[in-house]
Amino acid sequence: MSSRLHGPAAWLLVPITVAVMIFILMPLLVTVATSISNTQYIIFPPHGFTLQWYGNALQNQDFLSAMWFSTALALAATTGALVLGVPAAFALVRCDFPGRGAVSSLLLSPLVFPVLITGVALLQLFSMLGFDKTALNMLIGHVLVTAPYVVRTTTASLLLVDVTLEDAARTLGADSWRVFRRITMAQIAPGLAAGALFAFMVSFDNFPISLWLADAQHNPVPLLIFQMIASVFEPSVAAISTLMIIFAMAVVLILERVGGLRRAMAM
Amino acid sequence: MAAAPVDTVTGRPAWMPIAARRVHLPRRLTAVALLSPSMLFLAMFFALPALGLISYSFLTQASDGTVGLPLTLEHYRHFFATPLYSRVLRTTIEISLITTALAIVLGYPVALVMVRSPPLIRQTITIIVIAPLVVSVVVRTYGWQLILGNGPTGILNWMLLNTGIIRSPVALLYSETAVVIGSLHVFFPMAVLPLASALGKIDRHLEDAARTLGATAWRTFRRVTLPLSLPGLTVGCTLVFSLTAGSFVTPAILGGTSGQMLGVLVEQQFLIVYNWPFGAACATVLVAVVLAANFLSVRILDRRNRYAQ
Secondary structure, eight states: OSSSSOHHHHHHHHHHHHHHHHHHHHHHHHHHHHOOOOOOSSSOOOOSOOOOOHHHHHOOHHHHHHHHHHHHHHHHHHHHHHHHHHHHHHHHHHOOOOTTHHHHHHHHHHHHSOHHHHHHHHHHHHHHHHHOOHHHHHHHHHHHHHHHHHHHHHHHHHHTTHHHHHOOOOOOOOOOHIIIIIIHHHHHHHHHHHHHHHHHHHHHHOOOTHHHBTTTBBBBBBOOOOHHHHHOOSSSHHHHHHHHHHHHHHHHHHHHHTTHHHHHHOO | OOOOBOOOOOOOOSSOOOGGGGOOOSSSSHHHHHHHHHHHIIIIIIIIHHHHHHHHHTSEEESSSSSSSSSHHHHHHEEEHSHHHHHHHHHHHHHHHHHHHHHHHHHHHHHHHHHHHHHHHHHHHHHHHHHEEEEEEHHHHHHHHHHHHSSSSSHHHHHHHHHHHHOOOOSSSSSSHHHHHHHHHHHHHHHHHHHHHHHHHOOOOHHHHHHHHHHOHHHHIIIIIHTTHHHHHHHHHHHHEEEEEEEOOOIIIIITTTTTTTHHHHIIIIIOOOHHHHHHHHHHHHHHHEEEEEEEHHHHHHHHHHHHE
16 A cells, blocks of 8 residues: 555655755745844844834834734624625525526635736725725725635535435424524534634735725734835834734644644635 | 435425525616726735736836936837846746745645645645745744744754764755745745645545456556546646745745745835836836746636536
8 A cells, every 4th residue: 555655656755745844934034033133224134132023013102003904803803704705605505596607706716816906996996986995995805805714614515415404403392493403503613713713813814905094093014024025124123923823823823723723725 | 325415494405505595686776886996906906006017117227317208118128138137037937837836746745645634634634734824924024034044053063963864054045045045935835725625526426437347556646546537636726826926935035046936026126126117127027927826727717617518
């Protein structure tokens, strides 16, 4: 049995994989190293050790308000994506209707269309309609790009539900609401939680929608870092970036615990 | 031989996929009720603005900035007739193709190792591959800016200078190469994950059979593993190509003028030049490139499925 890698193939594949892993981790590690460097300018190799840049970052009003706004926006967008996406996923998996395939690809189409262009199209729509509530416009844009992820993970979880358990509960006299709550929801809850968390991160990290719709009062973190990269040449950018990396790693570990990373992404 | 394991509750053989049976909700009305909020939302905020943007690219902008009739193809003529703009289109396609090729060449070994390793190693590779996806593209691109920096303190330059490979710092940043490296890093998971999922589904007995019948490892790979992984390969290629072609952050930070891509051009036209109809034309060209790639991949997968039957 050749269920494991061995022989000359392994000698070729394993070093490539190790090199790629280093390639993947390098920019993250470099950012972390720079953030604790004891110099006014970004130089390599980092000199000394300081947490000064974290102090600067945490006192930076722009960063704090961006952090607050991004969190609120991502929470609202995730809620919106769940409200729209979960019922749609139920219809796709549990209902029989003509054109189900077409509806399914339509629901996922914002993932295929370049997000940057979705954003500029929204900018044009909002300016034509005279929608000038920036926060609401951004929420609409973020729901648009997070909802497909919720549809995808919820569909995947629903397909794994053991429907015989629902039959059993019904036979034992449970009404449909009780079956839904205690059997169906209980089974898809981990997948749903993972999908919601992933949607939260997609919104929190989103750049190509926010680019078009944000203004000075509503500036999410990715946009702020982008602006700082062009204008601030000291390691506080690295400190803010490192905070984002730590936050993301925490989410990854939770995702892995909740339902498996690859399942959260439905890939 | 022992009897096949059977689920004690349902009497269903344990190997039978759980999703083999579907429960259908009673009425078609339910489907309409469940789907209409999301479909209305998509129609209003996705289909409508996308069509609006495309039609905008055929309108004329008057000298006072107002946009209206007559309909014109002038923006597209301007785009393809101006070397500056048509070069951006060429650069975009070039960068996307090279990134896709590199992502597949490097992603295939990683996916193979990922699928065929013991659980602990598999989990570690999965986390390392996926984790950067959750880190903002801006943050990751910033890391590459630190690494590729043009001065002697750019990390790669520092390493090359210190090992004596180069005498003076080389210009890495603000080039097509820098954008390819950054894009490869950002979209690499999109190549590995579909590949890993395709490779994971391959019946290992087929490879064992080929080996038993005397095929070399290379021949087994070429005639069995590679063809069976083709669907994952196609999906991975399409994803990496589309996402790279439509990217903004990476070319904006790492590209400079020589690595300029369509996304940056669209942003300039809308937010700096305020020529919205021409910006809409650039955006439409970008959409056409991405949709063409997706259409091609659907065709390839369809033809493969027909052969399979």
